[in-house]
Amino acid sequence: MEADTVQEGGKRILLLYFSFSSQTKNLLHAMAEGMQRYLVTVRWERIEPVEPLHFPIGSVSQTVRMMLLTFLRRRIPIRELSDKCFQDYDLIILAGPTWSYNPSGPILSLFDRDGVRLFKGKKVLPLISCRGYWRMHWWGLKTLLRRCGARVANLIVFTHPNPEPWRTIGVFLKLAGRVPERHSWISRYYHKYGHTRDQLAEARRFGEMIALALEQGEDIGKLDFRTREAMP
Numbered sequence: 001m002e003a004d005t006v007q008e009g010g011k012r013i014l015l016l017y018f019s020f021s022s023q024t025k026n027l028l029h030a031m032a033e034g035m036q037r038y039l040v041t042v043r044w045e046r047i048e049p050v051e052p053l054h055f056p057i058g059s060v061s062q063t064v065r066m067m068l069l070t071f072l073r074r075r076i077p078i079r080e081l082s083d084k085c086f087q088d089y090d091l092i093i094l095a096g097p098t099w100s101y102n103p104s105g106p107i108l109s110l111f112d113r114d115g116v117r118l119f120k121g122k123k124v125l126p127l128i129s130c131r132g133y134w135r136m137h138w139w140g141l142k143t144l145l146r147r148c149g150a151r152v153a154n155l156i157v158f159t160h161p162n163p164e165p166w167r168t169i170g171v172f173l174k175l176a177g178r179v180p181e182r183h184s185w186i187s188r189y190y191h192k193y194g195h196t197r198d199q200l201a202e203a204r205r206f207g208e209m210i211a212l213a214l215e216q217g218e219d220i221g222k223l224d225f226r227t228r229e230a231m232p
């Protein structure tokens, strides 16, 4: 469980997230580490499905089924959020994975039930973790946030830095419960699922940039969150 860090008089940040295979969670932990040195209060809230989801999904057929359902934007019911989510924040970081080109089912449920109450009039910075295909997710997320009355501050995207087609094959096998990084020949091309140490270091740096900008009253919209793998 993540511990809130409270600094009296500091700007207030809510880290609100869903993570299925811990990739978003790891990025946020690194960001929070980067924020530590600055005068900011950081509060955590994990979005929890009512029926816990287990990673890996376990079989090829269940993985295909989940991908189809998520493509159709099926909602995944979530537990009530704690009261702290509805307090006043200078910034809400809304973080989660891309699921079949969409926000994940738990995040869609969050918008249906709590979107306006959470985000109306708030500055929101989305963070997306995905294997590489995030543009449709971003477009949909931006629309959902704006409909709730949020001010979308900027965007952070981290993609898995493996080359295609191995990235897609690797993620699919991993979700289905296989271990592609140890497969006799796939392992030649696919070494690791998810984000790398370098990306976590970059997330830490982004955390520092955000906290410093808030501390100094600067515009989050002007920060450059282009990650190394996104650079030409």
Ligand SMILES: Cc1cc2nc3c(=O)[nH]c(=O)nc-3n(C[C@H](O)[C@H](O)[C@H](O)COP(=O)(O)O)c2cc1C
Pocket: 018, 019, 020, 021, 022, 023, 024, 025, 066, 067, 070, 096, 097, 098, 099, 100, 101, 102, 129, 130, 131, 132, 133, 134, 171, 175, 194
């Ligand atoms: C059901 C499902 C569908 C996915 N669809 C996409 C997709 O359309 N595009 C993409 O880039 N990644 C997709 N992914 C991969 C995840 O976005 C990626 O592994 C992410 O880093 C997981 O973050 P998390 O561990 O925080 O859940 C999908 C993963 C799942 C479980």
